Amino acid sequence: MRYLYISIFLFCCISCKVATVKDYTETDIEGDELFQNPYFSSSVVDYVYKADIKVYGNEFSGILILKKVAPLKHRIVFTSQFGTTFFDLEIENDSYRINSIVEQLDRKIILNTLIRDFSLLIKEKGAVTGKYYNDEFTVLQSDSNKRSNYYFYELANKRLHKIVQATKRKEKVIIRFKEFSNNQVAENIRIDHKNIKLNIELNFLKK
């Protein structure tokens, strides 16, 4: 009888596992293992992307500029092709500061979403709370603010392939990295939301 309870309990745990890592095998975390995201971690690289943002049928195109300006601080500026600034903000740890933003984007829901997306995009490393694998990927789970972030690394080359942010039940955001250059730059990045109609595509601008 006791075994039955344990089995039911275990079954619940397994079935509660978010779809993201449903078919993966769980494994032990190695000591003080950290997840790593190298794509915005250099303070000498100007990360300059052409950005296409689709939000509820509206499309915005512009230039998204990211720069690591201090060990834990990134400056993020979005401008039009003509160079006029749509927004200019700073993210440091879990806090942010808005230097400027145009009226049309200055709405709480838009801002919160953008800040959350960019924070996820640039976060360099952090503690791991779960580890999974299959034939293709090792997945490191990291929990923050009621959400879990799953970092997918290709087994073959240990490259970060995607990040999935999920609540206990649902996937919320997926960030996919593609086309890599020598100095750890992801030249194509897609940020897709599952619960709202918001997609961001970034393409690195070469000189």
Add this chain to the structure above:
Amino acid sequence: MLIAFLASFSWIQAQEVKLSASEATTFINDVSKSAKQSKTIVNTFTQLKHIDFLSNDIESNGDLYFKSPNIIKWSYTKPYKYSVIFKDKKLYINDAGKKSDINLASNKVFKKLNDLIAKSVSGDMLDESQFAMQFFKNKGIYIAKLAPKDQTLKNMFKQIVLGFESKSYLVSSVKLIEPSGDYTLIKFKNTSVNKPIPDAVFIH
């Protein structure tokens, strides 16, 4: 090092000579005359976006077509293909084949920006009621420094600096300086005036 820097700074300052009131009036009239005579302008441009925290300015290049009074096409060719046509109170965008348009009548900011850009290309914007103006001469170039009076423009730019060729009074550069001090500098080259532009250029 510091002395060398200060010395070079004062040297640059010394090259820029402020126009007297009468010289300024003559200059404004000459620019206005040249702008009125420019029915079409075609040239190539280089755009530099300067942001203080970046190691390098962001450079883009392309072709510009202007037809009096206010049809204008910016055709970026590098580092990506992107063109905008300001025409009939609309902004037509072609983003590497993906087409869209924005109604300027319903977008105050875009409309003001459009007027500003159209006028800065032809040089027909030396208007005391719109800008606080100062004029300088530096070697072969006239320089107009304009501070917007309109609040919408003021929020975007603290100053607009136009460079003019001293013989033709054509605009050779536009610098849009944001309140933060970051700027966009557009330099024009290979300018030809009053050459017919095929209608197809302005078709979306």
